Amino acid sequence: MDKQQLISEIQELKKQRDAVILAHNYVDGDLQDLADYTGDSLELAFRARDAHKGVIVCCGVSFMGETAKILSPESRVLLPVPSAGCPMADMVTAEEVRAMRKAHPGAVFICYVNSSAEVKSEVDICCTSANAAKIVASVEPGREIVFLPDGNLGRNVEHDLKRPIHSFSGYCPVHNQTTVAMIERARALHPGAKLFVHPECPREVVAAADEALSTGGMLRYVAASPEKQFIVGTEKGILHRLVKENPGKEFFPMDDCLVCADMKKLTLESVRDALRDLSGEVLLSKEIMDKARKPIAEMLERSKA
Ligand code: 13P
Ligand code: SF4
Numbered sequence: 001m002d003k004q005q006l007i008s009e010i011q012e013l014k015k016q017r018d019a020v021i022l023a024h025n026y027v028d029g030d031l032q033d034l035a036d037y038t039g040d041s042l043e044l045a046f047r048a049r050d051a052h053k054g055v056i057v058c059c060g061v062s063f064m065g066e067t068a069k070i071l072s073p074e075s076r077v078l079l080p081v082p083s084a085g086c087p088m089a090d091m092v093t094a095e096e097v098r099a100m101r102k103a104h105p106g107a108v109f110i111c112y113v114n115s116s117a118e119v120k121s122e123v124d125i126c127c128t129s130a131n132a133a134k135i136v137a138s139v140e141p142g143r144e145i146v147f148l149p150d151g152n153l154g155r156n157v158e159h160d161l162k163r164p165i166h167s168f169s170g171y172c173p174v175h176n177q178t179t180v181a182m183i184e185r186a187r188a189l190h191p192g193a194k195l196f197v198h199p200e201c202p203r204e205v206v207a208a209a210d211e212a213l214s215t216g217g218m219l220r221y222v223a224a225s226p227e228k229q230f231i232v233g234t235e236k237g238i239l240h241r242l243v244k245e246n247p248g249k250e251f252f253p254m255d256d257c258l259v260c261a262d263m264k265k266l267t268l269e270s271v272r273d274a275l276r277d278l279s280g281e282v283l284l285s286k287e288i289m290d291k292a293r294k295p296i297a298e299m300l301e302r303s304k305a
Helices: 003-017 029-034 041-049 062-071 094-103 132-137 151-161 180-189 203-208 215-224 236-245 268-277 286-302
Strands: 019-024 037-039 055-059 076-078 108-112 125-127 145-148 194-197 229-233 250-253
Touching: 003 019, 003 029, 003 268, 019 029, 019 041, 019 062, 029 236, 029 268, 037 041, 041 055, 041 062, 041 286, 055 062, 055 268, 062 076, 062 286, 094 108, 094 145, 108 132, 125 132, 125 286, 132 151, 132 286, 145 151, 151 203, 180 194, 180 203, 180 229, 215 236, 229 236, 236 250
Parallel strands: 019 037, 019 055, 055 076, 108 125, 108 145, 194 229, 229 250
Antiparallel strands: none
16 A cells, blocks of 8 residues: 555544554654654653543553553553563663662662663653652652663763662663764764764763763754754654754764664554554553653653753
8 A cells, every 4th residue: 555545544544543652763754753742761651641642642652551541540541562662661670670779778779761661660750761869869868879771871860860779780771882982983074063862872882972862862862953964873763854954954873773672663554553442552551651650750740850
């Protein structure tokens, strides 16, 4: 079927199902164009909470669908490709969090939103890359902090806030492969271009970049910047919006290897099938949802302007 026909079919199903389509900044450009909202993890969480729709189609990885379901339990939340997960989210289990709680009694447990609902149900506050520093800074001075699962994000926040944090050992396989040598090569190819990376990159990479920003932060930064050339140190999918929303500006991927295989599993066909068959529904127990909602609600409260 040709692309336009497929898009028309999805639009028709969307009406029939009273659905909204949310997409992460890393998914294929066609899906970003199709979606009602495209954004970073925090923006998608707000959109899901405020959706009030029969169906929410979440074009992203599984933790994003779970977050949408937890915040919008009355809606059916569909993950077009349920096997699209986040390897970092799988690097910590609820059991490990319970063991860490015993080892650090009295600590505040902060959990990056890239984590399972079960893990969230064991922590105090969630955060995303857009608000991690703000959330950590909101913890009363002197309290011990345990940050999971992303060790790089934890260490980057620790450096920025000059506040000790016990960071877990998880990492994003896409961003963790970035190196200072990659930055040097990209700068040599595009001298003078502003270079930004994601805070999931290792500390020395963030230190060598001009900025470390969430994907939503990158889009806002470029829109407000008078600069004309940018080297993009995150998953390549974000180039779609950067190019589309910023005519006259040029963007260069920091390295061609920055591809999240899970985000790339999402296709127009998978969205059509999910809407047609109501497949890929996120199902979580009420108990887990109620427990996991607390740290997410705490994050949303603390990340208000
Ligand atoms: P953002 O919240 O910055 O969009 O990041 C999500 C993510 O998975 C980064 O790898
Ligand atoms: Fe997970 Fe990394 Fe993919 Fe983001 S880019 S979804 S952190 S594997």
